[in-house]
Amino acid sequence: MLDKDLIITQLSFASAEEAIRFGGKLLFERGYVKECYIESVLERERIFPTGLPTEPVSIAIPHTNSDCVIKSSMCMMVLDEPLKFSQMGDADIPVMAKIIIMLAVSSAEGHLEFLSNLLTILSEKTLLERISHAHSKDEIYELMLASGECFKI
Amino acid sequence: MGKKKVLICCANGVATSTMVSMKCKNKFKELGILAEVVTCTSLEVKGKAKSYKPDLIISNVGTNIIVPEGIPVIYGVNLLSGRGAEETWAEIVEKLTIP
Numbered sequence: 012m013l014d015k016d017l018i019i020t021q022l023s024f025a026s027a028e029e030a031i032r033f034g035g036k037l038l039f040e041r042g043y044v045k046e047c048y049i050e051s052v053l054e055r056e057r058i059f060p061t062g063l064p065t066e067p068v069s070i071a072i073p074h075t076n077s078d079c080v081i082k083s084s085m086c087m088m089v090l091d092e093p094l095k096f097s098q099m100g101d102a103d104i105p106v107m108a109k110i111i112i113m114l115a116v117s118s119a120e121g122h123l124e125f126l127s128n129l130l131t132i133l134s135e136k137t138l139l140e141r142i143s144h145a146h147s148k149d150e151i152y153e154l155m156l157a158s159g160e161c162f163k164i
Numbered sequence: 165m166g167k168k169k170v171l172i173c174c175a176n177g178v179a180t181s182t183m184v185s186m187k188c189k190n191k192f193k194e195l196g197i198l199a200e201v202v203t204c205t206s207l208e209v210k211g212k213a214k215s216y217k218p219d220l221i222i223s224n225v226g227t228n229i230i231v232p233e234g235i236p237v238i239y240g241v242n243l244l245s246g247r248g249a250e251e252t253w254a255e256i257v258e259k260l261t262i263p
């Protein structure tokens with residue numbers, strides 16, 4: 012589920028949209044999603060925002076329905092400066108996300124363990140802190156693998 | 165106390181509702197609460213609530229959803245972010261343990 016080439020650190024973008032386009036393009040180029048994925052995620056993000064005020068840094072988990080997904084995966088982007096998203100379930104609350112995890116979730120049942128493990132990670136303060144300060148994809152990859160067997164491809 | 169039913173909805177019915185449902189299953193097991201968990205999209209929630217008749221709905225798209233009267237709706241995003249999660253669990257447990 013975890014493709015090291017889809018972990019990118021030290022990124023900076025002018026907007027959340029720019030970041031989503033960047034991550035979406037990577038997922039597309041690596042064959043995990045169809046071309047419609049990017050626009051679909053952007054539209055979904057406008058209607059159903061995905062910012063989560065996790066601690067110590069906030070995150071966003073942009074995603075869309077499985078129609079545009081070929082194979083479940085995720086693209087993790089660690090930003091130099093947080094970007095403004097809106098909080099899931101309450102668009103009036105801004106969330107300054109330092110880590111963006113774009114999810115590509117297929118309708119197959121196999122993604123359950125992956126999502127469950129990802130959630131555990133999202134609620135681990137120390138791990139999020141370490142990811143947010145990581146300088147390389149290798150560092151994050153190791154941290155993630157140490158946190159859950161299911162992240163192995 | 166009979167088996168309770170929990171309906172969890174999110175925008176797409178695949179990602180965050182699944183995450184919260186896994187969390188709920190673990191928590192219910194830990195606390196010895198007998199409850200079944202089902203997920204759906206925010207578009208399906210009204211119809212699903214009518215047919216499934218849950219004791220509680222957990223919504224990841226805000227509490228401003230249209231559901232049949234009398235079914236409590238709890239905002240589930242705290243369970244994802246961890247911030248305020250204890251309060252949200254307490255609320256969920258309370259709704260599921262009232263006779």
